[in-house]
Amino acid sequence: MNEQNDKKYFQDYMNENVCFGCGIHNDQGLHIKSEWDGEESVCVWESEEKYHGWSNLMNGGVMATLIDCHCMCTAMAHAYKLEGRALNTMPEYRYATGTLNVKYLKPTSNNDPVELRAKVTEVKGKKTVMHCGFYSLGEKTAEAEVIAIRVYDSSQDSGANVFKS
Numbered sequence: 001m002n003e004q005n006d007k008k009y010f011q012d013y014m015n016e017n018v019c020f021g022c023g024i025h026n027d028q029g030l031h032i033k034s035e036w037d038g039e040e041s042v043c044v045w046e047s048e049e050k051y052h053g054w055s056n057l058m059n060g061g062v063m064a065t066l067i068d069c070h071c072m073c074t075a076m077a078h079a080y081k082l083e084g085r086a087l088n089t090m091p092e093y094r095y096a097t098g099t100l101n102v103k104y105l106k107p108t109s110n111n112d113p114v115e116l117r118a119k120v121t122e123v124k125g126k127k128t129v130m131h132c133g134f135y136s137l138g139e140k141t142a143e144a145e146v147i148a149i150r151v152y153d154s155s156q157d158s159g160a161n162v163f164k165s
């Protein structure tokens with residue numbers, strides 16, 4: 001058996017996730033995969049031709065989606081980590097984007113893998129602040145400040161939460 005195929009990412013623990021960027025239950029989605037690399041979370045993603053902006057360059061909105069979803073999943077994983085528990089344990093937490101501030105530094109190739117590296121810089125109440133670098137061919141082509149807000153906690157679920165899944 002190929003050990004690599006057994007590897008689990010943050011997204012594999014997000015039940016019923018149909019999100020376009022990070023949902024494993026969206027057939028048309030981008031299917032990003034995020035994991036820890038020390039204090040940073042990392043996501044490597046390969047584009048397809050349909051996600052170009054200019055020919056051969058990645059669409060900026062797609063880049064924003066990758067950053068957004070990588071950071072929302074990072075906020076979730078970080079919260080579990082802070083509580084010293086695994087991602088397959090209860091209660092479930094989910095985060096939504098409060099603020100996404102992307103600075104596009106250089107054109108990004110749409111023909112080569114990109115790497116996103118996010119770091120949590122602040123946690124205050126239900127708010128998680130992150131910095132995310134976006135790399136292509138060894139160069140940083142974008143960076144972002146992202147604020148995630150915890151919008152779902154299964155231990156406090158009232159049953160009428162639009163962010164439940």
Ligand SMILES: CCCCCCCCCC(=O)SCCNC(=O)CCNC(=O)[C@H](O)C(C)(C)COP(=O)(O)OP(=O)(O)OC[C@H]1O[C@@H](n2cnc3c(N)ncnc32)[C@H](O)[C@@H]1OP(=O)(O)O
Nearest residue numbers: 014015016017019072094096097098099125127147149165
């Ligand atoms: C299994 C499923 C998993 C799916 C994952 C999908 C990830 C995909 C990412 C997305 O696309 S999410 C969709 C885009 N985002 C939204 O639709 C969110 C819409 N906005 C809201 O619902 C509310 O405005 C929000 C939940 C973000 C905040 O409302 P709250 O009532 O919870 O915030 P509250 O007023 O209690 O403030 C709590 C703290 O957050 C801060 N805050 C509130 N809104 C903020 C904001 N928009 N940006 C930054 N910070 C914000 C606020 O200042 C405060 O900070 P302090 O504690 O330091 O005072």
